[in-house]
Amino acid sequence: MKVEVHGLTLTYGDAVAVSDLDLTVEEGESLVLLGQSGCGKTSTMRCIAGLETPAAGVISIGGRPVFDSGSGLNRAPNKRNIGMVFQSYAIWPHMTVFENVAFPLKMKGTKGAEMRTAVRETLELVGLDHLADRGASLLSGGQMQRVALARSLAMQPSVLLLDEPLSNLDARLRHRLRMELRELQLRLRVTSMYVTHDQDEALALADRIALMQSGRIVQIGTPPEIYAKPRSASIAEFLGVDNIIPVTREDASCVRLPSAGQKLQVEPYEATGDLRLCIRAEDVLLGPDGMKDTDLGPDGMTVTNALPGKVAGFVFQGSTVVYRIRVGTDLELDAVQLRSSGPLLGLDDAVTVALPPGAIRVLPAEVPVEEPAGVPA
Ligand SMILES: Nc1ncnc2c1ncn2[C@@H]1O[C@H](COP(=O)(O)OP(=O)(O)OP(=O)(O)O)[C@@H](O)[C@H]1O
Ligand SMILES: [Mg+2]
Known part of the structure; x- marks a missing residue:
């Protein structure tokens, strides 16, 4: 679903992490937020996910506001139907691969055969169906990130937020998963926001790139546009x-x-x-x-x-x-x-x-x- 952000400002004490930021991610689009370390990428994502309370701004998902500083509206993270994948492998090590992916479905009330089918299908999508019963702590880094991705996809999120999901992996695996992610994105067309400070990754994964500096977006465009015509x-x-x-x-x-x-x-x-x-x-x-x-x-x-x-x-x-x-x-x-x-x-x-x-x-x-x-x- 379409994500709209208007006038978003987030402060930590005196420090301004996000400054009057406007951003729209179109339905089905893959938008990559690209910028140097500390420019406010993670902060922006956390605001959209509902994990931070912005000082100002309006955030809407699918045309419905989830945060509005004017009216005081602030929907809880679990009421925003957002899937998230982080840099660190945020999966449950004491559960199997299957159980990890089933967890958000159970939370949503999906049960029985319907749940099992959804889990199987999602594991197939990320190429992990053969490891369904393996303990999640017995996986490689790349496999763990696939579990995290499958877990986010299984709940059929309105929006998928990915914060440097590949940066802990070695270069070869990173390249391979980058290609797989792009394929998946093009196939599923789930609205997604992907954070990275790696320009090659941004060029490879984006429908549009939003370049961020010092808490604001300084340029938005397709990868060829950004590559050929940087504004500064x-x-x-x-x-x-x-x-x-x-x-x-x-x-x-x-x-x-x-x-x-x-x-x-x-x-x-x-x-x-x-x-x-x-x-x-x-x-x-x-x-x-x-x-x-x-x-x-x-x-x-x-x-x-x-x-x-x-x-x-x-x-x-x-x-x-x-x-x-x-x-x-x-x-x-x-x-x-x-x-x-x-x-x-x-x-x-x-x-x-x-x-x-x-x-x-x-x-x-x-x-x-x-x-x-x-x-x-
Ligand atoms: N919990 C916090 N308390 C205080 N300041 C914070 C906190 N989290 C982030 N900041 C500051 O806010 C600014 C933006 O941080 P943010 O994590 O959004 O950057 P980033 O673009 O994601 O960087 P990176 O690429 O290193 O992950 C930075 O100056 C950072 O030091
Ligand atoms: Mg970050």
Whole structure:
């Protein structure tokens, strides 16, 4: 069911954990709340689940308010029909797998054959039917998280809240369960909110990503939108954009590197104030020493924003090599090259880096506080 949050504020003493937050999760949608540690993700989830009492705001599930600071309405957690899966394996170790999953059904009054069928079906869904009678303490981490997931799904929740459910698992298992979770999500279309600070996980699991910083949502969009168009340099940095360089405005399609003073052509931008030039390492071109603007680059395209540089370091990554290029005295740029694209460069080799205007984004350092969180055109 659709979840709507308006003006949500949660404080712990003097500290504001969630600040005037607005958020809608559409029916059947998988929304991922992504942000750095301490930005307020868990706090937001706990408010929706009814485990914290917000200082202000309205929360509705399926169009019915479950919390309203104005009227004093505050439905108990067990009256909200919410399924939750946490980072720690919150399952009962003294029960079997079957009993764990049956527990919430019994609480709801489901009995007998109907209950047993529901448990069996849910265990099948998460691939644990063969372990139904095993004691829950005798499972691996990944299996325990599947039990926790099955237990939440068995009660057919209006909303499923998942708070970093995979972060205690090793990398391989995490990847596998991530794929399984996405499949399950697409098949069942249960409205879900998934919390993570891992951008790859967010990109993989989300219909939409809500990026959170300092208790508020600073950007919402589909994974491709967020990946291609972060709204601020600090969001870009969090999303792994490698090169973030302070620049000053020259005109609407040109910026200047403050230290070296070179002008760089960019696509028309609207950002004002404290500006950053952002470009991913995969988009930075590397060519032989001495290349100038309007020369033909290694990719056969006309070079723009050519800068002379020297190799200051490199990391071999198998199919690619990441080069760190020093330009002038105080600018360093990362550039990724396919290993197949030519001979490896060595330390101190002179090169030309070129920054294609279409790959550059000129962004404000931070998103201004008063702006809504949508994706800019
Ligand atoms: N019980 C509490 N008492 C006081 N402060 C708290 C409490 N729980 C959280 N906070 C603070 O509220 C802020 C938000 O915490 P929250 O747990 O929501 O962050 P998070 O985004 O889930 O972080 P993480 O990724 O580390 O889990 C943090 O500054 C945190 O220190
Ligand atoms: Mg948390």
